[in-house]
Amino acid sequence: MRPIPFAGVWGTSSSVSYQIATEQLSAELEHLTAGLPKKEAKRLLQERIRERAQAIADEVARRLTQRNSFARVEAVNGYVNIIYDVNQFSNHVVQAAISEGSHYGRGTPKTDRVMVEFSQPNTHKAFHVGHLRNAALGDALVRILRFAGYDVLAANYIGDIGLHVIKTLWCYLRFHRGEEPPRAQRGRWLGEIYTEADRRLNYRQDVVDLLNELAKEDPVFVQAVDRMLKELWRTHKVGEDVAYLLGQIAHGREIKPDAFYDEQTIVQFWPIVGKQLEHELAEARRMAEQGLNGESQLSLPELEERYLRWKRLAATIDWWPHVPEWQKEVRETFQLWEREDPEFVALWEETRAWSMEEFHRIYDQLDIHFDVWFYESEVEDEGRAIVKELLERGIAEISEGVPVVKIDEKLGLEKETYRILPILRSDGTTLYSTKDLALTKRKFEEYGIDRAIWVVDVRQSLYLQQIFKIMELWGFEQASKCYHLAYEMVMLPTGAMSSRAGNVVLYEDIAGQVLERALEIIEEKNPSLPTDLKVEIARQVGLGSLKYGMLSRDSNRVIVFDIEEALSFDGHAAPYIQYAHARACRILEKVESLPGGPYSFTDLVSQETELIEQLAAFPDEVERAADEYKPLVIANYVYELARRFNDFYHACPVLQAEEPKRSARLALVAATRQALANGLRLLGIAAPEVM
């Protein structure tokens, strides 16, 4: 049984006659089709079943019509369609939406308590559009589950300690001590320090990665290597390292960052590499101008990209000799944290507050709220105790000096599935897994939850399954109630975001642009509004649009974030839906009060029936979105509702209509406005009354 998929009729449709026909005919057809070629037999079968299904449907429809309990019962293409009374049905839907108001669509209260952990930003790092996808998704999920009737706890888990924090603070102390960023910029400033730290510490690897790629993919470069190395030898006399480089590149073997005898080799070699890349690029451009294919197998954009990478690295080639010493300093800095050095802890607290201030500002702006705040720094000790316990109970063991859980082995799995998870560093410092085990235990023991949902990037999929399995091995029954809501990453047209490579779109930058654009449009469309209202509406429209872009795509699909698209408020986007809402408000504003029901929904045109049909679907869609953890369902729903409302709006005058049509249409507008507002609210998107 399913709704009839035709606009304008309401009822239930059943394909049961197909099943009956198939059963009835199966024996009979076996000998009928005997001896026929397979294809023909199949066609005959299909034909007969269709005929029989139609006959059965006719009979069922005839009998149901005689009883006369429905408006109409018909048989079409073997389906039995039971059609309701239009006026009754419409009144039921419209009056429900009006009388239930902001509760329209709500599910019955459930006893399950669910915790949704999402957002999880790292302090000392930048909040970018990838984090926005997570926040929008998690927040919408919380709102939907709540509306569906669950008892929901929204939890945030701040990454306020870990290697990234240590690196940032090392870089601060080493290179930026005493610098004071402007107050509103402190969070971002820390993020930049982190990027710098990361670039410094990975510098050798980045240089070597580029060399290895060139050796592997650029035959022209490989041909020129001999000459380049001779030049290096002639000018700087670094014999052993030249031999090493030549050997590795000639034989296609990987160059290792720490295999050099002379700290200066790469420093001297780098400009020579640059000259070669520059030469290759110039050559390729010259050939392209003449419309010829160059000798290089790489495309012009690839050559350009490589040259740019070289150039970036060349700007700080003096870092090369220092990298090992910096790495050592970072380990020492980690010890300051482990020893709880008071001065260091004070610095950590201060800088952490800088990031938290920024996060709170962002959450306020986005209208995202949490019931529970967890911090990684709070579960370190608990985590270490758990590792000890797991070791004692034989679930964990020491392998190559590292405490690990060999999950497949413990579960008795032959095929490698969950593999091995380290749960503490060999030097005793904690890992993400150490802290996550402690946190998960706390969720179940202290919050009494029945289900735990993690809204986390799909790349951590294996990792989270490992955590869940360790909880199971440890004896937690709730392990089976853990669920990872995975979502794909946000990429840029130029590729994956990477703070080290310097191509990250920060949330605050894009939000700034979107707000500015939204304000411009309001200024143009509605110049007479008071300024602070314009600003507020710009926020609602701009950020709504940003969120909708994140929610209107399936979670397991990569989003390529395109600034142009984010700044466009036309078509399939939040402003379209908000605009429909504002229009509805405008009509309702013009009547003193909404006439009471029942209304006369007779002689409806298709735009009216389609709108009522969509209105009626809301409660089911909420339930489905909650069952499947899919805000996308609601995103699609509200768009379709707005679309049908716009069709109605253009086809059906409301205020000018004659009674009783006028009252019925007014009620329909009011009901639609309510459903639009409720649907948008579930996505965390505001429904402005004017825009």
Place this chain on the structure above:
RNA sequence: GCGCCCGUAGCUCAGAGGAUAGAGCGUUUGCCUCCGGAGCAAAAGGUCGCAGGUUCGAAUCCUGCCGGGCGCACCA
């Protein structure tokens, strides 16, 4: 090597085993004397990656292949 995800219109994406696969952007053409044009109407655009299978019926479920992305021991 093992595992997960994606492949639908020129582009970005919806699509709950069911009737004629839908939107937006872009292109072309119309619509403000009429509740707000961030809108509406119309045209054009499809071997639903390929090949098998299950089914009365497959974009949807199963198997294999092709193409792309991601993950797999002390990052988070």
